[in-house]
Amino acid sequence: MKKLCLVQLPVPPPAALAATGNVPLAAGCLGVAARVHGLEKRLQIEVVEPAATDVLGDALLADRIAREEPELVGFSLYLWNSERSLHLAREVKRRSPHTRVLIGGPEVGPDNAFILQQTGADIAVTGEAEDTFARVMSALVEGRSADGIPGVALRGPLGFNAFAPQPAANFPLTDYPSPYLADLVPVDPERSTYVETVRGCRSHCTFCFYPRSSSVLRLLDVEKSAALIAALRDRGAREVVFLDPTFNHRPEFEPLLDALIRENAARALSFFAEIRAEGLTAQQARKLKQAGFDRLEIGLQSVNRETLKRVRRGGSPEKVAEAARMLHGEGIELLVDLIVGLPGDTPEDVLRGMDFLDANGLAGEAQVFPLSLLPGTAMRATAGPDGVAFDAAPPYRVRRTATFSEEALLGTLLAAEDRLGRRLDEWPRPHLVDGGxxxxxxxxxxxxxxxxxxxxxxxxxxxxxxxxxxxxxxxxxxxxxxxxxxxxxxxxxxxxxxxxxxxxxxxxxxxxxxxxxxxxxxxxxxxxxxxxxxxxxxxxxxxxxxxxxxxxxxxxxxxxxxxxxxxxxxxxxxxxxxxxxxxxxxxxxxxxxxxxxxxxxxxxxxxxxxxxxxxxxx
Structure with a gap:
């Protein structure tokens, strides 16, 4: 029986003793897909545990992955782990030369040459991968080539070939159970538990990765969503994070809140999600609190209405302020996002945004950060015509725009820190305990x-x-x-x-x-x-x-x-x-x-x- 080892590396924390929060959800979803498609009898599936991925250095982790010389290793690539993942891929292949390496995740796509030009991987999968991954695994287990499978590129003598054309994902979420319930990812009360009840996004923000998937919403209905939450609660979950792109814009939003209120009557769980101000009502704010949402994230992004139109965000700052008042009135804390460097914005717009946050009692909850042009986003595709220069390597930070010089970008971030009275970035805390x-x-x-x-x-x-x-x-x-x-x-x-x-x-x-x-x-x-x-x-x-x-x-x-x-x-x-x-x-x-x-x-x-x-x- 062939062995498949799935690896998802964490966001490296700024301090040695700070937890990574790493939950290998993507790796677990791929393991579930292989099982659902009947591969478990021909393929031994292992998701490498966070106790290894979060703690071991490169050499020891490569030893851990390669110790049984698996035929197949899959890495889930995100902007924070892609380079280390590819280094580990090379090290695993050096220890186990017959191992074939697959990569997938948000970093993998035809517009990200930075990843595709690096060595280490043999097969690249783009887009939502459950169906595609199962087809690739079936081919490899049967000794066939994965060439021509939609969304797949293979490495040849000159590098990766082109990805085979791929339609938008349309499989129902009910096709694949949660990896927590499949015992591929443990429920850890010390870590957040991640839940998807929706995939797809009807918004078209050009800076966001979500529209790359599909504008058609696929969702778990209220009954199945509530049953999933109950099962996770019974397994020991304490904080549940909804990964739904815009939680309050899903169909049957209020019935879902009613179901969460019932399932969380004992308040054993706390919930977190990202919402939009548009359409939020006072009744929904009240139900969010009753359900157990103590914190929510809400996007302001810019106070320049023309910029919001240009990046296809829409909305208005006034709506954000109104939603914040309702949520604060219910005792819900917020994270409010403001992006520095959006095309069309100027330094003055960002500083007006700081004034807006302060005037509405949101300065203490602000997340102010520079724009990143993520792979697969519409903004990345139009960066040249828009006059936007950005780093080709993660985190793909904007360097300048038609209205922001490099100096102005840094100066605006530092001015925002002065207004907030705190540092916006993580602090590199040295680990100076005895025993180094x-x-x-x-x-x-x-x-x-x-x-x-x-x-x-x-x-x-x-x-x-x-x-x-x-x-x-x-x-x-x-x-x-x-x-x-x-x-x-x-x-x-x-x-x-x-x-x-x-x-x-x-x-x-x-x-x-x-x-x-x-x-x-x-x-x-x-x-x-x-x-x-x-x-x-x-x-x-x-x-x-x-x-x-x-x-x-x-x-x-x-x-x-x-x-x-x-x-x-x-x-x-x-x-x-x-x-x-x-x-x-x-x-x-x-x-x-x-x-x-x-x-x-x-x-x-x-x-x-x-x-x-x-x-x-x-």
């Missing part, structure tokens, strides 16, 4: 997905050759792992060393994670930290902080002398030694969350949960 890897060890070994490589030396500069060789060894083993390079000196050292290290890290393979903060001149994947063990000249410390994050080893009591200055006028604090509950609470109240780290892993985990807000930290 010894950078001066004779040999570097495969390790975890996020590691800290410590170099403790009186003068690290005198050992720069050893430091660079250790970094090179680490990057060869796990090139897509998150890496903190930590220098722990006894005395000031020439800061040229930080430039040497930064240059070496920049030579490593790029990825979504290394690029996502590139507009800020930061690298979320490979970071440098300096940990001071004693007093150092203030001028030297200030100069070091221009090039790296700097922390000082100190007790909680010492940190509480000037907690408001930590990370500002003073270096951050790495807390060593015992910490009382009172001191922990005082630091949480008075210090900036990212300016305090802990040597003790249990305290770092507690801080990650309570102060940084990663409630599902591991």
């Amino acid at each position: 890897l010894d950078g001066f060890a004779p040999r570097q070994e495969p390790s975890a997905q996020h590691v800290a490589l410590w170099f403790r030396a009186a003068d690290p500069f005198t050992r720069r050759g050893e430091i660079l060789r250790a970094i090179d060894a680490r990057l060869r083993l796990d090139p897509y792992a998150t890496l903190d390079v930590v220098l722990c000196p006894d005395a000031p050292f020439p800061l040229d060393l930080l430039d040497l290290i930064r240059g070496r890290l920049r030579d490593a393979p790029e990825s979504y994670l290394s690029r996502v903060l590139g507009h800020r001149g930061e690298d979320l994947q490979r970071r440098i930290a300096v940990v001071l063990r004693g007093p150092q000249p203030p001028d030297w410390i200030d100069a070091a902080r221009e090039k790296a994050q700097v922390f000082r080893d100190q007790s909680a009591g010492d940190a509480l002398r000037e907690p408001e200055e930590l990370g500002a006028a003073l270096p951050g604090a790495r807390i060593t030694g015992p910490v009382t509950a009172e001191d922990f609470s005082a630091l949480a109240r008075r210090a900036e969350g990212e300016s305090v780290v802990f040597a003790d892993e249990a305290l770092e985990l507690q801080w990650t949960r309570r102060v940084l807000g990663f409630s599902d930290a591991r």
Whole structure:
């Protein structure tokens, strides 16, 4: 019997102990499709567990996938995992040369040369893949070629051939049961549980991926949707996230809310979904709260009506404000999206959007982010004529438009941060707990997905050759792992060393994670930290902080002398030694969350949960 191994890699978190939230739903759906089409008797199906995909570094994860030399491995590609997935594909094939690799997911399509030009995969599948995947698996199990199957491209000597023409997906959602109920994806009360009751979207927003699938809605009816929620609840689900493109625009929306109210009468579940302001009524807002929706996402996107028309979004800011008032009145928290860089918008439009959010009490709930031109979107197809330049690699950020220069894009994002009084992007939090890897060890070994490589030396500069060789060894083993390079000196050292290290890290393979903060001149994947063990000249410390994050080893009591200055006028604090509950609470109240780290892993985990807000930290 042939073996199929399905892999879905997580969004890499900004902090080592923050949970990824990874649920391999797409991989599970493919496994269900293979079963439904009768392949289970000829194909052993495994979905690689998040305990492996979320924790193991590249080398160990490749070993895990290849250990039984599966005939087939499938990777679900998203913008945050595509490059690491293809690296793992190559590493699996190096360990198991007969293994054939399939790729699919939102990243795979005829307009994304960035993916198709890379090596590692043998077969590419585009679009909704359940039916297509089953046909491909049937062909491969029977020893036939998958060439000509709609939505499939095969790699030849010169690369992938063209995708065979593919009609819009039209299979009923009832054809395939939930992978949770098929025991391919476990229900984990510590993670969100994802549910689709609708596929297809009647909106035509040009920046959105959903219209690529179909404008025809296919849905689970109210009875089946309610039964699915009840079954997930009984299996231990606690938070259910609806993946429906526009939750409140599905047919029979209010009857579904009534059913959810009945199934969640004990309030064992909390729900989350994305809605649109248009058409939302006060009665629906009330029922959303009664059903268990404590948070919802709603798209403002722009306050320029002409821009909203141009990107085929429609709607109006006033409708968003009205919907927000109704939802707030019911006690529902919101995430309100505002996009920077939409064609037609200007920096002034974005700042007017900030004023609008503030005036309507939404500034604290705003998600402000730069436009990404995703594969398969209409906006990507018309980028050239529209005068939009964007990065060809994930996250496909807009670089400039006819009304936004590169400088204006960054300046507008920073101005939005000033208005909101908070950073919009994730902060690259170094992992400085005791027990990190010894950078001066004779040999570097495969390790975890996020590691800290410590170099403790009186003068690290005198050992720069050893430091660079250790970094090179680490990057060869796990090139897509998150890496903190930590220098722990006894005395000031020439800061040229930080430039040497930064240059070496920049030579490593790029990825979504290394690029996502590139507009800020930061690298979320490979970071440098300096940990001071004693007093150092203030001028030297200030100069070091221009090039790296700097922390000082100190007790909680010492940190509480000037907690408001930590990370500002003073270096951050790495807390060593015992910490009382009172001191922990005082630091949480008075210090900036990212300016305090802990040597003790249990305290770092507690801080990650309570102060940084990663409630599902591991």
